[in-house]
Amino acid sequence: MKEYGNFIDHQYIVNLLEQSRFTDNQKINEILDKAERFDGLTPEEVAILLTTENKNYQERIFKIADKIKQHIYGDRIVMFAPLYVSDYCVNHCSYCGFNCKNKFQRTRLTMDEIREEVKILEAMGHKRLALEAGEDPVNCDIDYIIDCMKTIYDMKLGNGEIRRVNVNIASTTVENYRKLKEVGIGTYILFQETYHKETYEKVHLGGPKKNYEYHLTAFDRAMEAGIDDVGGGVLFGLSNDWRYEILGLMLHNKHLEDTFGVGFHTISVPRMCPAEGNDLSGFYPVDDATFLRIVSIIRLAVPFTGIIISTRENSDMRKELIRLGVSQMSGGSSVDVGGYSKGNYSKGSQFVTSDDRSAQDIIRWIMEEGMVPSFCTACYRKGRTGDRFMELAKTGNIKNVCLPNGLMTLKEYALDYGDEAFRVLADKVIEKHIPDIENEKVRTLVLENLRKLEQGERDLFL
Ligand code: SAM
Numbered sequence: 001m002k003e004y005g006n007f008i009d010h011q012y013i014v015n016l017l018e019q020s021r022f023t024d025n026q027k028i029n030e031i032l033d034k035a036e037r038f039d040g041l042t043p044e045e046v047a048i049l050l051t052t053e054n055k056n057y058q059e060r061i062f063k064i065a066d067k068i069k070q071h072i073y074g075d076r077i078v079m080f081a082p083l084y085v086s087d088y089c090v091n092h093c094s095y096c097g098f099n100c101k102n103k104f105q106r107t108r109l110t111m112d113e114i115r116e117e118v119k120i121l122e123a124m125g126h127k128r129l130a131l132e133a134g135e136d137p138v139n140c141d142i143d144y145i146i147d148c149m150k151t152i153y154d155m156k157l158g159n160g161e162i163r164r165v166n167v168n169i170a171s172t173t174v175e176n177y178r179k180l181k182e183v184g185i186g187t188y189i190l191f192q193e194t195y196h197k198e199t200y201e202k203v204h205l206g207g208p209k210k211n212y213e214y215h216l217t218a219f220d221r222a223m224e225a226g227i228d229d230v231g232g233g234v235l236f237g238l239s240n241d242w243r244y245e246i247l248g249l250m251l252h253n254k255h256l257e258d259t260f261g262v263g264f265h266t267i268s269v270p271r272m273c274p275a276e277g278n279d280l281s282g283f284y285p286v287d288d289a290t291f292l293r294i295v296s297i298i299r300l301a302v303p304f305t306g307i308i309i310s311t312r313e314n315s316d317m318r319k320e321l322i323r324l325g326v327s328q329m330s331g332g333s334s335v336d337v338g339g340y341s342k343g344n345y346s347k348g349s350q351f352v353t354s355d356d357r358s359a360q361d362i363i364r365w366i367m368e369e370g371m372v373p374s375f376c377t378a379c380y381r382k383g384r385t386g387d388r389f390m391e392l393a394k395t396g397n398i399k400n401v402c403l404p405n406g407l408m409t410l411k412e413y414a415l416d417y418g419d420e421a422f423r424v425l426a427d428k429v430i431e432k433h434i435p436d437i438e439n440e441k442v443r444t445l446v447l448e449n450l451r452k453l454e455q456g457e458r459d460l461f462l
């Protein structure tokens with residue numbers, strides 16, 4: 001096995017944060033100007049923004065985040081839902097309701113049960129799932145995960161089908177990542193939880209996940225196996241220094257860029273929620289104002305990386321975040337194994353969620369906010385992953401590809417799952433956004449495709 005080494009240099013991060021506090025205004029302005037040109041930021045520049053307490057600068061950071069979001073992603077918000085398949089877990093992560101010390105009846109779904117869950121998710125109109133599982137090499141081995149993925153991709157309910165399965169499972173071997181690649185994994189997602197090694201070792205009390213280095217180098221192995229869309233994240237609230245965590249993310253991203261030519265496809269920003277045996281005491285919850293700072297600085301730093309939020313955040317916070325650069329959101333989610341069939345939406349057994357609106361209510365709300373909920377999975381299916389996706393993003397072509405796909409998939413959703421009022425609202429949103437498609441030929445094609453969808457054709461994308 002290749003050794004990737006530890007690219008998170010603790011002392012470097014600590015020194016950087018310390019030195020950055022003394023940056024002069026001219027330098028800060030230069031960094032903000034650079035961010036405004038959509039050029040992204042180096043970890044050193046990010047450190048300076050993280051340590052700038054001046055309110056005026058913070059206001060400017062929010063404005064730039066909004067501008068980047070508009071310029072690169074437009075009004076689209078990509079929708080997805082989690083699917084928990086197994087809560088068996090051999091790890092003792094002190095913050096998680098699934099940890100091996102919690103006593104409850106553990107389950108893993110049979111393939112028939114998966115079909116039941118997927119039927120419900122497809123009936124909600126979802127096209128993109130994040131498959132989630134605890135770590136247990138005996139009760140939930142890689143072959144089980146592979147079977148789950150095959151079962152999901154094979155399911156079709158009327159016009160419903162899951163077109164992209166992202167996977168969030170424990171750090172594993174190159175061989176196992178290859179198996180996931182073979183059955184068509186979308187993004188491989190894994191949160192580092194905390195980049196601060198000492199904290200990492202304190203909150204991971206037992207099990208294979210306790211090994212910081214093995215967890216940290218998961219994406220190297222995934223990329224070696226040919227998975228080129230990987231999604232990072234940290235669990236905010238674990239360590240007492242959120243600035244450290246953002247720099248950890250930046251250094252991780254840089255390491256992947258330097259080594260494989262492409263960094264994170266997405267970054268998730270989960271904040272810790274209460275869970276069985278975790279009332280948040282002993283942790284460091286991040287307040288709302290800080291959280292908005294976190295998301296906006298990430299948006300400036302990596303303008304082409306998607307930012308994901310889940311139903312850990314309540315509707316008010318989600319409303320603010322969609323302006324600041326969040327590009328993907330879950331809706332109608334259950335964080336319980338078999339939760340969709342049981343109708344268990346808000347009280348998951350892994351942690352307690354905060355937005356229990358139905359998927360359709362969230363989709364309608366996004367449109368009422370003037371935005372475009374998108375069910376697009378085209379890039380992955382057209383092989384535009386890794387650096388090919390980044391190429392598309394960096395040449396500004398998202399507007400001529402992603403927006404059209406967003407509008408077409410919204411139309412498809414409205415026809416298949418919406419009532420009359422919903423369809424009228426969706427048509428208004430689509431009409432309003434057609435002029436934003438810059439290329440005239442593409443605009444004509446989209447109008448033609450919208451008509452074809454009305455006539456019953458499906459799955460049209462660029
Ligand atoms: N078991 C795998 C792992 O730990 O990497 C993957 C799936 S785990 C179900 C997904 C994520 O849930 C974890 O990475 C962790 O960040 C998050 N999580 C665990 N406990 C949480 C809590 N109390 N509040 C919010 N998120 C939590």
Ligand code: SF4
Pocket residue numbers: 089090091092093096097098099100133134135170209
């Ligand atoms: Fe298991 Fe993941 Fe929860 Fe840790 S975070 S206890 S590995 S499910």
